[in-house]
Amino acid sequence: MADFNEYVESLPDYNVFDDNSAPAPVERRRPARRGNKRRERSPLDYNDGFGIYVERKVKGHDYLIVFWFPILILWLEFSLRLGCGEDFGFNSIIYTGAFSMVFACVLTVICTFGGRVFNLVLNNLFTFILTIWFVIQLLYQGAEGKFMRVSDFTNADLSKLFAQMGDRLWIMIVMFLPFLFSVVIGWKVFTFRRIRIPAKISLILLAVLIQLSTATMISLSKNNPYVDTSYNLYNKEFKINESADRFGILTTQRLDITNMFTKGTKG
Secondary structure, three states: OHHHHHHHHHOOOOOOOOOOOOOOOOOOOOOOOOOOOOOOOOHHHOOOHHHOOOOOOOOOEOHHHHHHHHHHHHHHHHHHHHHOOOOOOHHHHHHHHHHHHHHHHHHHHHOOOOOHHHHHHHHHHHHHHHHHHHHHHHHHHHHHOOOOOHHHOOOOOHHHHHHOOOOOHHHHHHHHHHHHHHHHOHHHHEOOOOOOHHHHHHHHHHHHHHHHHHHHHHHOOOOOOOOOOHHHHHHOOOOHHHHHHHHOHHHHHHHHHHHHHHHOOOO
């Protein structure tokens, strides 16, 4: 018993109510940086391959893209008409505007089938091709006094076309403005998402309705005694300058291609 008491007395003093252990180290975190927000990426940074989507906030509006090609084609058509000194008659505005909507609906459907990156690239590609073709028509009309037929494309004298660039540079710049807008800030305005099948079907039906309605209006001039009536220019005798003035350059090119396969390249 004496040995046990001596052992207890030899133990160090310890207060069970005091915690003499060292405090646990406090984990220090880096202070959050103010104003260090993540930069919004363009659609080119968006990974939409193989159905894998990166969730992030995307600027722009989904269905504003539907208005792009109508505005683009009307801009190019009337810029070309202005640069070539063509008339802005009532029939010309109505027919050019109506047929432009048909092409615009079709191009919109084509450019909204894929993901954002695919739609963005395809949209800019079609915008560039249309702009270049209208610029070529502008220069060719200045050099030859008429618009270019599809069959004359490979035989065009490039030196004559380049000679017209100085006199018509201002209208060329006007024509390229939509393309520059699409490339620089288009991805901020449009999301370039694919639109759903019902919307595509609606656009196609709208294009068909506009085409049939415009063709019906043209048929009303069938019995007009004048030679260059809308009906004759659209259905019978192809005249490229008169057709471009009446229906716009895109519809004229379509009529030209149809005329090539049905009546040859003369006309």
